[in-house]
Amino acid sequence: MGPKRGPGAGPEHCDEEARTCCGCRFPLLLSLLQLALGIAVTVVGFLMASVSSSLLVRDTPFWAGIIVCLVAYLGLFMLCVSYQVDERTCIQFTMKLLYFLLSALGLTVCVLAAAFVAHHYAQLVQLTCGPGPLGDACHCTMPSAEPLRRTFVYRDVADCSSVTGTLAAFLLTQLVLNLVCSLVCLLACFLMWKHRYQVFYVGTRTCALTAPGGQKV
Structure with missing residues (x-):
C-alpha cells in the first residue's frame, strides 16, 4: 500500500502532472514536425514554379x-481543448x-x-x-532514334x-x-488509431478539486 495523499494534494498534484507532461503532449511534436515539413514543401514548390512558367501544378507540389x-x-x-477522460466532450472527439x-x-x-515528382525527375535525367x-x-528531347521525338519546352x-541542374x-x-x-x-494516423481506446494527454488537463476529507467538489 502506498502512502495516501493529503487533503490538499489534488491541485498540487495536477499542477505537477501538467508541468511534467507539458513537453510530451501527443500532438505537439508531430504537429511541429508536420508544420516544418509543410512549410519546406510549400517554399520549395514556389521556388520550382519560378524556374519556368510552363511547369504544371502537379510538378510544383506546393499544394501538398x-x-x-x-x-x-x-x-x-x-x-487548447480541455482534456477529459474517455472523450467526454464533443469538441475533443471532433x-x-x-x-x-x-x-x-x-x-x-x-x-x-x-509520385508526380519522381516521374518528372526520372524523365528529366x-x-x-x-x-x-x-x-x-529550353527545348529538351528524349533520347530516341526516331525522327519524331517528343520534345519538352x-x-x-x-x-x-537551370532546368538540368x-x-x-x-x-x-x-x-x-x-x-x-x-x-x-502515417505515424500520426497510427498513434491516433492506437490510442483510440486509451487515455493520453491532449490539451489543457482538467483536474477535480478535492475538499478536505477526500470528497471531490
Missing part, C-alpha cells in the same frame, strides 16, 4: 505543403477525428506528390536539353542549366520531403 500545414495547425489547436482524417488526407496527398531558337526557352528559361535538385528535394512528410502523417 499547404494541406500538411493545415493538419499541423489543427494538431496545435488540439492543445478534434481527434478531424486530425486523424486530415492526417490520412495529408498522407495520400504527399504520396501522390512524391534522360532528356537532352538545348536553347530554343529565340533564346527564351520549358519557357522563360535563359539557361538550360536547379530543377532536378528541386525535384529530388521535393521527393525526399514528401516521402518524409507522408511517413510523419
Whole structure:
C-alpha cells in the first residue's frame, strides 16, 4: 500500500502532472514536425514554379505543403481543448477525428506528390536539353532514334542549366520531403488509431478539486 495523499494534494498534484507532461503532449511534436515539413514543401514548390512558367501544378507540389500545414495547425489547436477522460466532450472527439482524417488526407496527398515528382525527375535525367531558337526557352528531347521525338519546352528559361541542374535538385528535394512528410502523417494516423481506446494527454488537463476529507467538489 502506498502512502495516501493529503487533503490538499489534488491541485498540487495536477499542477505537477501538467508541468511534467507539458513537453510530451501527443500532438505537439508531430504537429511541429508536420508544420516544418509543410512549410519546406510549400517554399520549395514556389521556388520550382519560378524556374519556368510552363511547369504544371502537379510538378510544383506546393499544394501538398499547404494541406500538411493545415493538419499541423489543427494538431496545435488540439492543445487548447480541455482534456477529459474517455472523450467526454464533443469538441475533443471532433478534434481527434478531424486530425486523424486530415492526417490520412495529408498522407495520400504527399504520396501522390512524391509520385508526380519522381516521374518528372526520372524523365528529366534522360532528356537532352538545348536553347530554343529565340533564346527564351529550353527545348529538351528524349533520347530516341526516331525522327519524331517528343520534345519538352520549358519557357522563360535563359539557361538550360537551370532546368538540368536547379530543377532536378528541386525535384529530388521535393521527393525526399514528401516521402518524409507522408511517413510523419502515417505515424500520426497510427498513434491516433492506437490510442483510440486509451487515455493520453491532449490539451489543457482538467483536474477535480478535492475538499478536505477526500470528497471531490
